[in-house]
Amino acid sequence: xxxxxxxxxxxxxxxxxxxxxxxxxxxxxxxxxxxxxxxxxxxxxxxxxxxxxxxxxxxxxxxxxxxxxxxxxxxxxxxxxxxxxxxxxxxxxxxxxxxxxxxxxxxxxxxxxxxxxxxxxxxxxxxxxxxxxxxxxxxxxxxxxxxxxxxxxxxxxxxxxxx
Numbered sequence: 001x002x003x004x005x006x007x008x009x010x011x012x013x014x015x016x017x018x019x020x021x022x023x024x025x026x027x028x029x030x031x032x033x034x035x036x037x038x039x040x041x042x043x044x045x046x047x048x049x050x051x052x053x054x055x056x057x058x059x060x061x062x063x064x065x066x067x068x069x070x071x072x073x074x075x076x077x078x079x080x081x082x083x084x085x086x087x088x089x090x091x092x093x094x095x096x097x098x099x100x101x102x103x104x105x106x107x108x109x110x111x112x113x114x115x116x117x118x119x120x121x122x123x124x125x126x127x128x129x130x131x132x133x134x135x136x137x138x139x140x141x142x143x144x145x146x147x148x149x150x151x152x153x154x155x156x157x158x159x160x161x162x163x
């Protein structure tokens with residue numbers, strides 16, 4: 001009987017050792033597979049992050065180029081407004097000169113004064129007022145156009161990120 005107990009004990013020890021070895025083997029395989037999939041996921045995540053960074057950098061470069069174009073357009077509009085203001089100043093000087101000429105005519109009798117000069121002077125004054133208002137409206141329109149262009153450039157850059 002002791003012999004059977006001894007065989008049963010040996011078989012039980014072998015089964016326990018095999019079971020323990022199998023658990024170690026499974027744990028090792030599980031850890032290796034887990035590490036493998038984590039590395040794959042990390043590689044895929046890094047690739048996605050790099051792609052997003054590239055897209056953001058491209059969008060930032062495009063936005064910067066558009067802003068540079070907008071700044072050039074602002075400068076062109078500013079130059080145009082300065083030219084318009086110079087022309088307006090020149091026109092106002094001409095109106096003042098016409099008014100001075102009209103002042104010397106005021107002393108003449110009414111019949112000797114030509115009405116065409118008075119109409120021309122009023123026309124020059126009216127043209128000067130129109131020029132002032134047009135210049136003011138042009139400056140407002142340029143500012144609004146600049147702001148709109150900046151927002152459109154920003155929208156296009158952000159829209160490019162979502163694609």
